[in-house]
Amino acid sequence: MGGGRFYGPDFELLEERDPELARVLLDEVERVRGGVQLIASENLTSPAVLAALGSALSDKYAEGYPGNRYYGGCEVVDRAERLAVRRARELFGADHANVQPHSGSSANLAAYAALLQPGDRMLAMALQHGGHLTHGSRANFSGRWFDVVSYGVRRDTELIDYDEVRDLALRHQPKVIVCGATSYPRLIDFGVLRGIADEVGAWLLADAAHPMGLMAAGVIPSAVPYADVVTFTTHKTLRGPRGGAILCTDELAGRIDRAVFPFTQGGPMMHAVAAKAVAFGEAMRPxxxxxxxxxxxxxxxxxxxxxxxxxxxxxxxxxxxxxxxxxxxxxxxxxxxxxxxxxxxxxxxxxxxxxxxxxxxxxxxxxxxxxxxxxxxxxxxxxxxxxxxxxxxxxxxxxxxxxxxxxxxxxxxxxxxxxxx
CATH class of the missing domain: 3.90.1150.10 (Aspartate Aminotransferase, domain 1)
Structure with missing residues (x-):
């Protein structure tokens, strides 16, 4: 069947040791090769990203942050994380970056933990209007742990009703306003939402999981200059490994880092962190x-x-x-x-x-x-x-x-x- 970059490093060894699982990998590659993939939240990583994911960094436990780990032997993986953080800050123009979240949902959980206490109120886009499960769905931790007020889109235009968002914010006084969506095809006016957040004294949290790669490339406006916190995934339009990350202001850096570790996660997946560094580097190229x-x-x-x-x-x-x-x-x-x-x-x-x-x-x-x-x-x-x-x-x-x-x-x-x- 052969290895090569389509299948990842050492595929021949996998075929020899575990042909049943090797068949699964081959079948997935052939599924992608033989059809048209139009899932908006998926992408295809580069061979370089896959190489980092399949590397020896997968074996290292590294609770904590570079220079302050709770395990020895982290001097090499520290370099990988510092590189990922530096590239993320440079790519997005952010004060601070945390690259440890395992997913976009993990990033949102940590962001909420940094900004809210259980029972606090937040204002976010309704799931049925394009929001995400973590924006207050009752089936999700966000809807069970927080008092969520939802905004939506107009019936006539199907666009976000910013007047409604402002009215709801003034009426309910949320501590956090969440913007971002999973099935809203239009640009979001982060400047208007920043103004609303300032008017009611709320934090502005932008969930940019879907469009973050487009923001990185500068082809749509970025949320980073407007939001106090930006959560995102490193796959989707960014074309990196499956995972999450958080950007924030210097003011919130300590709170975000403590919310990721030790509050919501233990050891980071260092092979994924390295792969994020690769993806950020690729996204800097013309x-x-x-x-x-x-x-x-x-x-x-x-x-x-x-x-x-x-x-x-x-x-x-x-x-x-x-x-x-x-x-x-x-x-x-x-x-x-x-x-x-x-x-x-x-x-x-x-x-x-x-x-x-x-x-x-x-x-x-x-x-x-x-x-x-x-x-x-x-x-x-x-x-x-x-x-x-x-x-x-x-x-x-x-x-x-x-x-x-x-x-x-x-x-x-x-x-x-x-x-x-």
């Missing part, structure tokens, strides 16, 4: 800015193509890497659209739309994103074809096998699975 610009161009092309197929773009379009589509015009639910596309080799996810009449497991919409396909080399013309194929798969389930054949023979699919950056 070619990453070109990539980020292409992600947005591709998202708009795909959004337009799906609109031509009868799927209504929520908010009328997109400014970022993702689009949210109302599929009711095709007489299907989001779950049905997701299933039919999956059968044709096109991976996307069902998603609630604002004021959705369907339950969360069904939904009236789908969410698509272009980070993965842009990494693979797709351009606008390719995404127009993909949009047409999605339309056919959803409208004509009896022809899904035929659509799947066309997906697998797309010229860009036959190109290299992953490009070196």
């Amino acid at each position: 070619e990453f800015a070109a990539y980020a610009r292409q992600v947005i161009v591709n998202a708009r092309a795909l959004c337009d193509a799906l609109a031509a197929e009868g799927m209504r773009p929520v908010t009328g379009g997109t400014d970022t890497h993702l689009a949210l589509l109302d599929v009711r015009g095709l007489g299907v639910t989001g779950a049905e659209a997701e299933s039919r596309c999956a059968a044709a080799g096109i991976t996307l996810n069902r998603s609630a739309i604002p004021y959705d009449p369907e339950p969360p497991g069904v939904t009236s919409g789908v969410r698509v994103g272009t980070p993965c396909v842009t990494t693979q080399g797709f351009g606008p013309a390719d995404l127009e074809k993909v949009g047409a194929l999605i339309g056919r798969a959803v409208r004509e389930p009896e022809k899904i096998a035929e659509v799947g054949d066309e997906v697998r023979t797309l010229p860009v699919i036959r190109q290299a699975y992953l490009r070196q950056y």
Whole structure:
């Protein structure tokens, strides 16, 4: 079967020692190679990031921070973490960075722990309007531990109603205002939210998990100059390893660091920290800015193509890497659209739309994103074809096998699975 950079280092050894698990890895690579990946929260890491993830740094326990660990032998991994912190601060223009959170949810937990006490009030975007589970869902710790007031989008424009946000903030006096979303395709006005936070004496926390790579590249406005704390993931548009990180002002640095360790986490995953350093370094290169610009161009092309197929773009379009589509015009639910596309080799996810009449497991919409396909080399013309194929798969389930054949023979699919950056 062979190793190579597609499969990670020492793959031949894995095949020899554990062929059953090796088969799983091969099957996942072939799944990605053979289809179109449109999950907005996914991307494809570079071979350099994968090399760091598969390194000897995985073996080192390193509770604490560089120069102040609770274990010996950390002088080497200290260098990796210092490098990641320095690059994160430089890349995003931040006073302070903590690169230890295991995920975006872990980063949010730590940020809340630094700014709030159980029972304190926060104002955040409602899950059904595009927010995240950690923004106050009752199924999540955030909704159980804190008094959450939710804001949403207008019915007529499906855009954030900043007047409503201000009114709610004045009425409820939250300690923290959370901004950021997982299925909101438009830019967020961080300056307006900063003004609202100042007016009521609240901290402003920006969850930039989705657009952080676009912010790093300078192709959309950054939350960093406006927010007291910015949490984000290092995968998605940043194209790094799965993980989280936190940026904050100097004023909050100590509180954030203590909230990550020892309050919410023990030892950091040093191989992931090293891989984050690699990703931050890659994001500083001019070619990453070109990539980020292409992600947005591709998202708009795909959004337009799906609109031509009868799927209504929520908010009328997109400014970022993702689009949210109302599929009711095709007489299907989001779950049905997701299933039919999956059968044709096109991976996307069902998603609630604002004021959705369907339950969360069904939904009236789908969410698509272009980070993965842009990494693979797709351009606008390719995404127009993909949009047409999605339309056919959803409208004509009896022809899904035929659509799947066309997906697998797309010229860009036959190109290299992953490009070196």
